[in-house]
Amino acid sequence: MTDRLKSLEWKNNVLYLLDQRKLPQKQEYLACTDYKEAAQAIRTLAVRGAPAIGITAAYAMVLAVLAFTARGLSGESLRHAFYAAGEVLEQARPTAVNLSWAVREMEKTFDSAEDDKRCETLTRRAMAMEEEDKQLCHSMAVHGADLFSGKKNLTILTHCNTGTLATAGTGTALGVIRELFRRGQLSAVYADETRPVLQGARLTASELRKEGIPSILICDDMAALVMKTKKIDAIIVGADRIAANGDTANKIGTYGLAILAAYHHIPLYVAAPFSTFDFSIPSGNHIVIEERNPDEIRYVGNTQIAPADMPVFNPAFDITPHTLISGIITERGVISHPDKDSVANYERSISHG
Numbered sequence: 001m002t003d004r005l006k007s008l009e010w011k012n013n014v015l016y017l018l019d020q021r022k023l024p025q026k027q028e029y030l031a032c033t034d035y036k037e038a039a040q041a042i043r044t045l046a047v048r049g050a051p052a053i054g055i056t057a058a059y060a061m062v063l064a065v066l067a068f069t070a071r072g073l074s075g076e077s078l079r080h081a082f083y084a085a086g087e088v089l090e091q092a093r094p095t096a097v098n099l100s101w102a103v104r105e106m107e108k109t110f111d112s113a114e115d116d117k118r119c120e121t122l123t124r125r126a127m128a129m130e131e132e133d134k135q136l137c138h139s140m141a142v143h144g145a146d147l148f149s150g151k152k153n154l155t156i157l158t159h160c161n162t163g164t165l166a167t168a169g170t171g172t173a174l175g176v177i178r179e180l181f182r183r184g185q186l187s188a189v190y191a192d193e194t195r196p197v198l199q200g201a202r203l204t205a206s207e208l209r210k211e212g213i214p215s216i217l218i219c220d221d222m223a224a225l226v227m228k229t230k231k232i233d234a235i236i237v238g239a240d241r242i243a244a245n246g247d248t249a250n251k252i253g254t255y256g257l258a259i260l261a262a263y264h265h266i267p268l269y270v271a272a273p274f275s276t277f278d279f280s281i282p283s284g285n286h287i288v289i290e291e292r293n294p295d296e297i298r299y300v301g302n303t304q305i306a307p308a309d310m311p312v313f314n315p316a317f318d319i320t321p322h323t324l325i326s327g328i329i330t331e332r333g334v335i336s337h338p339d340k341d342s343v344a345n346y347e348r349s350i351s352h353g
């Protein structure tokens with residue numbers, strides 16, 4: 001199997017992050033030894049993708065506790081410093097709930113760990129989080145591909161990047177696509193470029209080409225024509241935060257794809273693990289949408305494409321109402337036509353193990 005692009009690696013108490021800003025031209029790694037470096041990597045999208053930034057934050061909190069302990073901090077001063085580091089990481093990006101979920105998990109592990117084993121316990125928890133994500137990706141891939149049992153020559157459209165660069169495993173939406181390819185059911189993938197940061201053109205295209213998965217790159221504004229003329233069997237996307245009624249925050253442009261899909265009677269599926277659900281909020285209206293640096297739109301790479309003083313609106317995500325979602329592919333199966341009742345059943349299945 002061709003080596004896949006890995007988003008991150010923990011080795012000898014150093015967190016190596018593949019700098020996704022440099023892809024596809026260069027494969028360079030950031031060697032993070034300080035939690036603030038990891039926070040900056042999340043903030044600048046050197047590492048991105050909801051699950052990947054959650055796992056990055058978990059390892060960054062290990063870096064924090066190693067540094068604080070080495071400085072002789074202990075007891076309440078250590079706990080205060082550790083929680084403060086978590087706050088810095090959590091504030092790096094507001095929309096993906098995986099980030100705050102991971103910080104809460106590490107705080108719980110910190111508080112329950114024995115003093116003399118705290119660093120080891122936290123390291124094991126972060127490594128377990130990474131391993132869990134690999135398993136979650138596999139389970140989602142199986143449940144997602146099973147949706148298409150018996151179907152051949154499938155053509156799937158996907159948005160942004162949801163593969164090995166966004167997770168610790170084979171991906172969420174892209175993990176399902178990989179499994180369909182492995183099962184011999186896939187005819188082609190249409191990947192859109194995903195302006196302004198171009199995760200589709202730069203990252204998804206790289207992942208698909210590297211593995212010989214038949215794929216076609218399109219501009220975002222071609223989606224309507226492609227749905228009208230190219231026999232799209234389904235649209236599969238990822239998620240950054242899913243509310244208790246199934247409303248889903250995902251990369252900007254997803255909401256438009258969902259409206260187009262409904263018009264063309266094409267099912268749209270969201271693939272996401274339990275750590276992407278925010279059961280504490282009743283609907284998508286409560287999800288904070290990150291607004292990013294205007295220069296992400298005024299420039300493509302280093303090339304200026306708009307006046308330097310041009311006012312810009314740059315939301316990184318939008319909200320797709322659950323009524324436009326045919327199913328949410330999770331590690332426990334598919335929540336078909338999600339609503340507050342079916343999502344509540346899923347939550348119960350998670351909390352009851």
Ligand SMILES: CSC[C@H]1O[C@H](OP(=O)(O)O)[C@H](O)[C@@H]1O
Pocket residue numbers: 048049050051159160161162163166167171172173199237238239240250251252316
């Ligand atoms: C597997 S979740 C990936 C999810 O994250 C992306 O956002 P970003 O690239 O800004 O981190 C996008 O919303 C994807 O669906």
